Every structure is written in C-alpha cells, then in structure tokens.
Amino acid sequence: MLRVAVVGIGAVGREMVRCLWQSSLPLSEEPIVLARTAREVTIDGKTIQVREANPDAFKGADIVFFAGTEGEKGAAKQFARPAMEQGAIVIDNGSDFRMVEGVPLVVPEVNPDDLEVLRSKGTINLPGVGEVPQKYVANPNCSTIQMVVALKPLHDAAKIKRVIVSTYQAVSGAGSAAIEELEIQAHRILHAQDPGEFKVHPLQIAFNVLAGANWRFEEAGYTNEEWKMVRETRKILHEPELPITVTCVRVPVFNAHAEAIYVELEKPLIADEAREILRNAKGIFVIDEPTQLPDGSAYRSYPMPIDASGKDPVYVGRIRNDPFNPEGLWLWVVADNLRKGAALNAVQIAEEIVSREIVKP
Numbered sequence: 001m002l003r004v005a006v007v008g009i010g011a012v013g014r015e016m017v018r019c020l021w022q023s024s025l026p027l028s029e030e031p032i033v034l035a036r037t038a039r040e041v042t043i044d045g046k047t048i049q050v051r052e053a054n055p056d057a058f059k060g061a062d063i064v065f066f067a068g069t070e071g072e073k074g075a076a077k078q079f080a081r082p083a084m085e086q087g088a089i090v091i092d093n094g095s096d097f098r099m100v101e102g103v104p105l106v107v108p109e110v111n112p113d114d115l116e117v118l119r120s121k122g123t124i125n126l127p128g129v130g131e132v133p134q135k136y137v138a139n140p141n142c143s144t145i146q147m148v149v150a151l152k153p154l155h156d157a158a159k160i161k162r163v164i165v166s167t168y169q170a171v172s173g174a175g176s177a178a179i180e181e182l183e184i185q186a187h188r189i190l191h192a193q194d195p196g197e198f199k200v201h202p203l204q205i206a207f208n209v210l211a212g213a214n215w216r217f218e219e220a221g222y223t224n225e226e227w228k229m230v231r232e233t234r235k236i237l238h239e240p241e242l243p244i245t246v247t248c249v250r251v252p253v254f255n256a257h258a259e260a261i262y263v264e265l266e267k268p269l270i271a272d273e274a275r276e277i278l279r280n281a282k283g284i285f286v287i288d289e290p291t292q293l294p295d296g297s298a299y300r301s302y303p304m305p306i307d308a309s310g311k312d313p314v315y316v317g318r319i320r321n322d323p324f325n326p327e328g329l330w331l332w333v334v335a336d337n338l339r340k341g342a343a344l345n346a347v348q349i350a351e352e353i354v355s356r357e358i359v360k361p
C-alpha cells in the first residue's frame, strides 16, 4: 500500500486531493495534507486536516505531490529535499525545475518512458536546493499539457514541422486568489461600482481579455508563460528545435483553458484522417460533429470550457485544413487546467510509476 502527501491546498492542491480520492492508487490511508498554515479544509463536503509543512512531515511517504507556489519561499524549494531524502518520490506542479537537465517532465500519454530515469541510484542538482537523490519528476505547465496530448498523435502520424498557438486561459490557472478576484470584480461591475483593487492580474480581468495577464515579459517580446509552452513542448516531444510560437491570453472564464492550435505537418493529413487519429488517441475526446442549433440552423459541435471543467479528457474540435496550405491543420483544444493541466496529470504520473514498479506499493 502507498502513503502519499500533498503540499499546498490552493486551487491545484484541492483538486489533487479529489484526484487522489478518485484514483486507482492503492492508498493505505488518507493523503497527508500540508500547507503554510494548519487548518481544516472542506472538499466535496468532507473535512480534512491540513498540517503546517515542516521538513519532518514526510517520514514514511512514498510519493509527495507538490502544489505550492514557486520561488525561494515556495514549497518545493523548501521541502523537496527533505521529502526525497526521507525516501519519497516528488511530483511537482511548480515550474522551478522543469527545464533542469535530467529532470523528467512528463505527460503520461506522451513521454511515459522518461520516468525510467527514476530507477537511477544517482543524484540530480536542483538549482537553489543542491544535489538530491534522482527522485524528482516535474509536471508541465497546464497550457503545455493539453497541447502536447493533442499534438503527439499527429506528430506520430505525420510529423509536425511547426506550431502556432493562441491560448484562452481561465483565471483558475493563476490560483485561488485569481478566482476570487474575478468573482469580486464581476460582482462590483454588475453593481455599477469600480472594479476594486487589482491583486493578481495587473489590469481588469472581468469583462475583458488580457494578452499579458499576470505574466512577465521576457525575450523577444514574449511572456514567460509563452516561453514555457515553447521550451516544455520541445522537451516533452524530444524535439529541441521544433519551431513553436505562442500568444497566451487570459480570459474571464473561471476554469478550463482553450487553445487554437495551428500545425504544419510534413505529410499532409486531411481533416477526416486527423479526426480519426485523434478519436483513437489516449486521453482525447473529439467533439466535432455536424449537428443543428435549436433554431434548426446547421452547426458543428465543438468543446467549450463549461464542458471540460471538472472532467478528465483533453477535448478536441474544429479540426479543419488550411484552405491555402495542404500541410496546415487547425485544432481547438479545451481541458480542465486544474485537473489534466495539473492535479490529474500528477496523479497519472504516480499511477505510471506504480504500474512500472518504480515504486512498489
């Protein structure tokens, strides 16, 4: 049987506990939940005890899921070392070490074999933490995860030459404080008040669209979120030179990210072929059928954040060829960023680790 712990009980941590309750992992007991402050938290009507995180809290844990914030005072920088030194495998949702050489960055539908490195008895150097046992796995960025799940089967079938993507990212991607910010702003504006104090997003998010959101502007005019999608996708697909260009946009949606993805393929695929490939791919649900609107007008179904929120698949629709480029194909990809984009992917990594007997329950 497995003993697991979760560090952080914000937007992702709460979903992590839910995904653990729903998972096939043979858990010996309820997950140990740690955060900056001890308290009781209620999830789906069930009250759980949250303990204050401390370096001795990981004794006996086989797997520790990190869902705390990043940076020097963040959970992983403070507690990943003691967790691994006490024998646990760490699966981290944060971005602190995703691009470190030797760190597996894993989406189970795409690159599960990268987990094999965990069998090594060696060490790895995590910046700001130092030399630690090779027991660390990084969970990619939410926008990257849903994109690579959709890209991989097309890449296998027709080799992707280029990716152009624009995201429509929900506020839950910026944590529980951002969800509250949208609620408060929307309520104030609907009641003819000013939007109030901007806390997470530097500009109004309610009834607006932010093409820079709360991200940092970096090299060549792209934000850090956009560069994450480029670098992480290349690492996960093992395509270090793949040309990818990204525009990340925050929209006033509470949960589930959408992406308009354009791929250029080496071998042209007609939309019907691409639809069939995606329909048969693991983790994907295609919503792209001819249908009718209530008024009888012709219509093609497509996924929406309200369909994806609270669900596991990566939904794909609007699969269509570029009329001016036979190698070009468009996809509309929607997924729950807190589940497949974070907590669920982390739990699926743990399930893969257990099924490969890298950790034996």
Ligand SMILES: NC(=O)c1ccc[n+]([C@@H]2O[C@H](COP(=O)([O-])OP(=O)(O)OC[C@H]3O[C@@H](n4cnc5c(N)ncnc54)[C@H](OP(=O)(O)O)[C@@H]3O)[C@@H](O)[C@H]2O)c1
Pocket: 007, 008, 009, 010, 011, 012, 013, 034, 035, 036, 037, 053, 066, 067, 068, 069, 070, 073, 074, 075, 076, 078, 093, 094, 095, 140, 141, 142, 172, 173, 174, 175, 176, 177, 337, 338, 341, 342
């Ligand atoms: N939101 C998403 O869609 C998403 C997707 C992929 C990855 N991620 C990543 O997942 C992580 C969590 O994100 P979130 O959206 O859940 O953030 P959040 O809602 O702000 O929650 C952060 C949680 O981390 C805890 N925490 C912070 N520093 C800690 C420390 N030093 N020790 C122990 N606990 C600490 C906080 O504890 P208290 O509650 O006690 O303050 C809080 O429970 C971040 O690294 C984020 O980048 C998020």
